[in-house]
Each structure stands twice: as C-alpha cells, then as structure tokens.
Amino acid sequence: MRECAVNFFGSPIGVEVIRNVIQPLDHFFYQASGGQILFLNFFVPTLMLTSTGARSGESRTVPLVYLRDGERIVLIASNYGSTKHPAWYHNLKANPACQVHIAGRTTTYRARQAEGEERDHLWKRAVALYAGYASYQNNTDGRIIPIMVLE
Numbered sequence: 001m002r003e004c005a006v007n008f009f010g011s012p013i014g015v016e017v018i019r020n021v022i023q024p025l026d027h028f029f030y031q032a033s034g035g036q037i038l039f040l041n042f043f044v045p046t047l048m049l050t051s052t053g054a055r056s057g058e059s060r061t062v063p064l065v066y067l068r069d070g071e072r073i074v075l076i077a078s079n080y081g082s083t084k085h086p087a088w089y090h091n092l093k094a095n096p097a098c099q100v101h102i103a104g105r106t107t108t109y110r111a112r113q114a115e116g117e118e119r120d121h122l123w124k125r126a127v128a129l130y131a132g133y134a135s136y137q138n139n140t141d142g143r144i145i146p147i148m149v150l151e
Contacts, residue, residue, distance in 0.1 A: 026063040048101040054094035073150040076126045081136030109150035122147050
C-alpha cells in the first residue's frame, strides 16, 4: 500500500495532488493537532520547516519530506521536478538558521548545501526513500536538484 502511494505521488497527477490538496491539508492537520499530525508522514517521513523569507524577512513554514543522517536532517530541493528551485531553498541560502518541527518537537538548525561526494551519497539515499526524486530530476531541464543538510 505504502509503495503504491509513493509511486502515485511521483507521477504528474500525484504531484498536483500533493501541491494542491495534501500540502494545504498538512498545514491544517499540523495546526489542529498541535504539531502531531502530517498526512504525508503516513507515507514518507515529513517535517515542518520554518525559515526566514529571503526577500520578505518573514517567517515561512512548509511541510517537507526528509531523511536523517545521524543527528543531521537532509532536505531535497526537488520542487516536484520544476526547472526552478523551491522558495524554501532560497530562504535557507539567504538565512541558514531555521527551525524543524517533527512530531510536536521543535529544534533549531543551521543549513548548508551538500556538494560533491556527500551530495551524491545523500542523493542515492533520497531516491531509495522516495523513487519520485529520480523522475523529478529527469523533468528539471538540466537543473541539478540541491540537497540541504541541517546541522
């Protein structure tokens, strides 16, 4: 069941469902549950990232799939395979201090971009977690999907 859902979310229709239905619902569930429930978390590990807007300077919170690497958190800036980086990526590049909310716990991190062998290793782990990332990379028109490491 989980694998079927993950495959669906990697499809073009699944991407639209995530963008237009699940992400707004996750904001609602997160607020209503006091930070305990995220719908996507039933399928892939999901957190809420709060960062400072690169241009606005305002606090921005988004649900994101993540993987752990020891004490570090790894985020994939896929933007569903778009040719542009997601806003949260630009926010972290401009303002690396951020907060991560997982299951009601909030932790402060500092973000940096993974490069070289580290990026390659983390990319393989990300694709193993969610095969949709490989499809997303094929749709980026040459954009290399960045990987952000939160420490």
